[in-house]
Amino acid sequence: MDALRTPEDRFENLADFAFKPNYISDLAGYEGLRAAYIDEGPVDADEVFLCLHGQPTWSFLYRKMIPVFVGSGGRVVAPDLLGFGRSDKPEDEEIYGFDFHRGFLISLIERLDLRNVTLVVQDWGGLLGLTLPIAPGVEERITRLIIMNTTLATGHPPSDGFMAWRAYSASRPDLPVGALMQRSTPHLSAEEAAAYDAPFPDARYKAGVRAFPKRVMTDPDMAGVDVSLAARTFWAEQWQGQSFMAWGAADPVFGLDIMNDMQQLIKDCPAPLIIRDGGHFLQEWGTEIAEAALKSFEAGVSARR
Template structure:
């Protein structure tokens, strides 16, 4: 596996990004060592709040959510998925599979021995994060699912179909511009540049290109069976499970309903609809931080 690593200087002086980098090596089944970057703020002995990003963002998405939670006494951990942010980036699209992503992040969670986790997961952070919940339910104390889903080959939305077609055919995948398009508020030029920072050129974007094609929306997609098994665990998960979807996301609109109907821990919870586009962390950071503070302290 040929692995690219974004130069450190690409991350110098980013707007609103004072966090020291942390790294953990994980080993792929083929023997390749991969470095995962993560933010780790707040008291180290506190129960962790795990913030998982999706496509094509990185932990920068949580820059306005991390500080109030850390100041409130929580340990806040925000990793970059392999292929994104400061984490290593395999160069070939074929190197990325759904199951590899789950295995990489499973190895990371167990290496850090995270326990009593309150999870916030959005987009692919949910497709992977909810698989972590299914694999290690004993490690999680609460879950917030936001603008995400756990598909099992039964179709997709028109919004997702449009995104899939666009992502596979556009000559240049302009990541910062995509974050702007998926947010209601106007990002600054510096914020757009920060989202572009992990990708010096198109060769670093194999993961970002491949992610949309990995979503198991048809019965023929890999990982349908694994997600069906994960749903069985979620259908027995009785710890707090809250949906916090936004009011202006055409990609995941309505995907909160299956979680509310099928996960026991979602029964009786104060589910919320937040202002925002697909990247609701950009539009409602204070509300997300308050929700996580409440759940983690419960």
């Protein structure tokens, strides 16, 4: 498989992101592709926070949440999906399918033997991550959920805003990632916007960026619909863990109607934290969200005592 690797000097002096990258090149089913992930906090921590990014971001998106989770005594694992961040980037857009990325996450969870996992998801991190509990051997590993603007794609367009985003993305094969992030999150600094550009020296590195909007399952025959439908049943009927939801009310792609559907779907999901000026990339308001999630979980535990 032909893949590009972003030069390491592109990641020097990142704003507020001094976390050490970890690499794995022999992941089962993905041999020869080097994947990167952040792994902070005690390896033997009682709780693991698995933080999954979407398109066109990478683990840098979680820089405001990681210290809060580590400060609570937890371990934080934040992978860069293949095609993003420090991970290798296959050049063929056809490779970037639902099963390719879902299989990668399952293999990584098993390889790192992650247990007592708090699943933290947004965007494609949710489209993929919310299906993980129905994978054999994974369900018992996931005990809590933090969900931000995302959905389960089950064969129909999630919103007019998403369809507009898909068309916009398709018209820009060299999508200016940093500029997009700054428009979506106006409080980003120039240095932070540059960090979102760092993985992509030029358009050749953006096969994943181009492919992901096309892969959202808007047609019943698309790969991943059956798994996502089964996942809806799981979250509605079988889920036994704690949940916390945060909504970015200013998100034009996965807006309040979608998030209300997800809140109603997830069994015993409490009322959400609504960030009124929060956009699609809600982790940029991450300190407040992470702190609120931990308080909610602790309150839930106390209520059961």
